[in-house]
Amino acid sequence: MMTTAFLFDLNGTMIDDMEYHVKAWTGILNEDLHAGLEDAYIRGQMYGKNEELFHRVFGPDRFTAEEIEHWSMEKEKRYQQAFRPHLRLIAGLQHFLDEAKQLGIALGIGTAAIPFNLDFVLDNLAIRSYFGALVTANDVAVSKPDPEVYLACARALQVPPERCLVFEDAPKGVEAALNAGMKAVVILSSLHGESEFVGYPNVVRMIHDYTEISPENLTCLL
Template structure:
């Protein structure tokens, strides 16, 4: 069964939304920059390099964008190291199930690699992932499917035989754009807003594994 699994990180493996939102707030305070009230939901799942110039309108200067992005993620990691973080319900069990079926898994995320590397060992789940595709590996962020298509190549699977696990609208769109089957988890958005995905669950612990696999059989 030549099936593969590609996991978004934030909102699928971990719920880091509060830490990410707080890091944007701290950055705005630190740099004395305005922060629109609805910025977080609009930007969730997008790369910082898109959010900073297009959603926040902080700067169009590429050097300044990279500096702000780096500082934002630094603040995020400080919060995680201080407060800790847990895996979302059902993720470890799902990874163990896929491992038992010899279905290779890869991370496909808009998150910087160092953030994933910081957390993956803390959670004790590195053994389940063949590789990580992160923000640094792609030119085009979600909803472009580049990150997921690269993930499929990493695990040597055809896109139409890959399951994508996502929580964000842009990520769901990216998976569909890549010709993959998308399982959406209602971590960030209400389940009724995730209808574009091929399967929706409140949490990964609710998954019917056989029905999930039927999507790509």
């Protein structure tokens, strides 16, 4: 088998937590900052770095960098407190990771989350040892759909981009994979349905959880 890597987004892809992010953002934006935003609009803005979201919603000059950092961390703390009792891998992922490891497939995570949230998942679920590359919002200059996060993962794992398969739940992430020259498997969720991914030529499978696929079969698609 040629050297192959599986690269995972985190939120909504490895753990089913996006509704908890929606609730935390809604509290910060509407209750604390009185933005008066519709739920659908907030959902549509939930991509990229937190500071990018603040700039899209309020403009680049509304808050100082220190204020954005404060509200960003407050949001993540509220998210973690609410989601902690429900923290678990999406169905089938633990077995999928075990199989991939046995096959010698390199594994990495490329996420717009900050290390605070990545550590929350990896350490509480004891899965850090599976991954040879961890790239977070702090490691890239530009967020998805820019390909930087996935190209950085590929470099860290020393695997060519065309031998990397990306697992994503969001259109911006699939677009980032496309821009990196990588194929993608989509994990469907309540936040993003099948119709949102139809136009992406790099999508090889759409699934609801990892019980529907096997690592060995997916390597044949690269």
